[in-house]
Amino acid sequence: MTKKLKTDFLSLLKNEKFIRLAKQSDDSSKLSEHLRTRYPDDADEIQNAIQFVQVNMQEQKRLAPDDFNEILSSVLFHSKSTKREKRRKLIVSYSWKAAVVFFVMAFGTLFILKEADDPxxxxxxxxxxxxxxxxxxxxDGTKHLLEHDDSSIEYDSxxxxxxxxxxxxEEERIENKEVSDNRKLNQIIVPYGQKQTITLCDGSVVQLNAGSSLTFPAKxxxxNREVYLKxxxxxxxxxxxxxxxxxxxxxxxxxVxxxxxxxxxxxxxxxxxxVLVEGKVEVSRKGSVFFKDKQVIAPGQGYFYNADADxxxxRSxxxxxxxSWVNGVFIFxxxxxxxxxxxxxKYYNCSIHIEGEKLASTQVTGKLDISGNIDDAMQYLSKTIEGRYDKSPEDIYVLRTDL
Incomplete structure (x- = not known):
């Protein structure tokens, strides 16, 4: 099914997702054909934008920073005149190529990579x-290591x-010294094999899974109340x-x-x-030109973005x-x-090897108690696949089947 982007050449060059696709594509003509087929009404805009990104990658080092004012004027002029001129004529112009190089590559933080400036x-x-x-x-940047797994960490602003x-x-009270920056950013880093619970200054509670981190203001x-999750x-x-x-x-x-x-x-x-349990949330994709920017999900629904398939x-x-991981259970x-x-x-901070591609792709349904030790989990999992597991001298677990 074909779609209309309702975008233009310059908007594409400001879009992080588009720039990344164009730069990482091994075959620009194939990418161009794919997008042109999907969005025929924007075919010329897409093709020319892809070509400009490719030119940028070749010409980037040739641009003199002193040309910025002239280049910026050229960018603005050509942006306004795109409805009157064909892009193909612009492509052969070196000054326009240079303008795009400088605008996209040197000043990308203003548009394409503006997220990088997020404090x-x-x-x-x-x-x-x-x-x-x-x-x-x-x-103040001080780093404090916690003694225990699955602690409760409460911020008192x-x-x-x-x-x-x-x-x-109560295990301890840690002074959170005042700093000049009003945001006073803090962070909780949780390694693999652990979980932690944080109560933020507004009373919101966050349970962090293994191998995760949360960055947030002390107050x-x-x-908005903004936090950053890995x-x-x-x-x-x-x-x-x-x-x-x-x-x-x-x-x-x-x-939310x-x-x-x-x-x-x-x-x-x-x-x-x-995945929404109760209430209502609005999900916004980063750098989205080709998809709806904001979507609302209801309780019992999940929003899933696959990076490979873009x-x-x-879905419900x-x-x-x-x-269930919050309660120490892993359901699959x-x-x-x-x-x-x-x-x-991640849950156990260990290495597990699966013997054979066929076994690795086997579809499995079950429920694991991840509050216990790794050997109990491996025992249950090996029985589920009708196989067995071994542990090497290097503490690597190996799942295999005799079938």
């Missing part, structure tokens, strides 16, 4: 180190401190219609007023998802299958064994 994202990326213990990064509890018993200010988290958000709660990830943003939902956005998994779908789901229904094992390596 909460920059903070998260600057403190992405991993340890074998959970870590709190405080407002009034007293400017962090309270850590284990099994409802919310401005028009990995997986279950959110129970305090309602405040005047201050929407926004969960940011690399691929999408989830905006007050609700319970799960977000999974692991770097090593191709699918990013949001496709997003909304069994919510428990996506949220007709999932490839390879996907199940990938999750187990």
């Amino acid at each position: 909460i994202k920059k903070f998260a990326q600057s403190t992405s180190e991993r340890t074998d213990r959970s870590m709190i990064v405080l407002s 009034v007293q400017a401190e962090v309270i850590v509890r284990k099994d409802e018993k 919310f200010s401005g028009k 990995g997986e988290g279950y959110f129970d958000v305090q309602k405040n219609e005047k201050l929407p709660f926004v969960v940011k990830t690399d691929q999408m943003d989830v905006k 007023l007050g609700t319970s939902f799960n977000v999974a956005a692991y770097d090593d998994e191709n699918t990013v998802s949001t 496709n997003a779908v909304i 789901v069994e919510v428990e299958n996506y949220t 229904r007709e999932k490839p064994l390879s996907e199940i094992v990938k999750r187990l390596t």
Whole structure:
């Protein structure tokens, strides 16, 4: 089915998703043909934009920064005149090629990569180190290691401190020193094999799964309550219609007023998802020209974006299958064994090898208690596949079957 983008040449060059597709494509003509077929009304805009990106990659180093003012004027002039002139004539103009090079490559942070200037994202990326213990990064940059797994971490913005509890018993109080920056960004980093629960300053509760991190202000200010997630988290958000709660990830943003939902956005998994338990959320794709920018999902629905297929779908789901990890249970229904094992390596911080591609692709349904030890989980899983497991001297688990 063909569609209308309702976009133009310059809008495509400002779009992060489009630029990434054009730059990473091994066959630009194939990409151009695919998009031209899908969006015939925008065929010329798409083809010329792809060609310009390819030219940019070749010409980028030849551009003199002193030409900026002249180049910018050229960009604006040609943008306004695109309805009157054919793009093909512009392609042969070196000055226009240079304009695009400078505009897209040198000043991409203004448009294409504006997300990189997001302070909460920059903070998260600057403190992405991993340890074998959970870590709190405080407002002044101080790093504090937690003694226990599955602790309760509470932020008290009034007293400017962090309270850590284990099994409802207070373990310690950490001073969260004032800094000049009003945002006072903090971060919780959870390694593989652990979970942690955070109560934010507004009373919202976030349960972080293994191999995840959450970046947030010690005290919310401005028009939104914004946090940045890497990995997986279950959110129970305090309602405040005047201050929407926004969960940011690399691929999408989830905006809510007050609700319970799960977000999974692991770097090593191709699918990013949001599953709604109750309330209502609005999901926004990052850098979306080819898809609807914002979509609303209802309780019992999930939003799934697959990076490989570059496709997003909304469908009804069994919510428990996506949220049971909060209660120490991993439910899977007709999932490839390879996907199940990938999750187990996160939950237990271990290495698991599957012997043979056929076994790795085997569809498996079951329920695992992930609050126990890894050997119990491996025992159950090996029985489910009618196989067995071994453990090497290097502590690598191997799943195999004799069939």
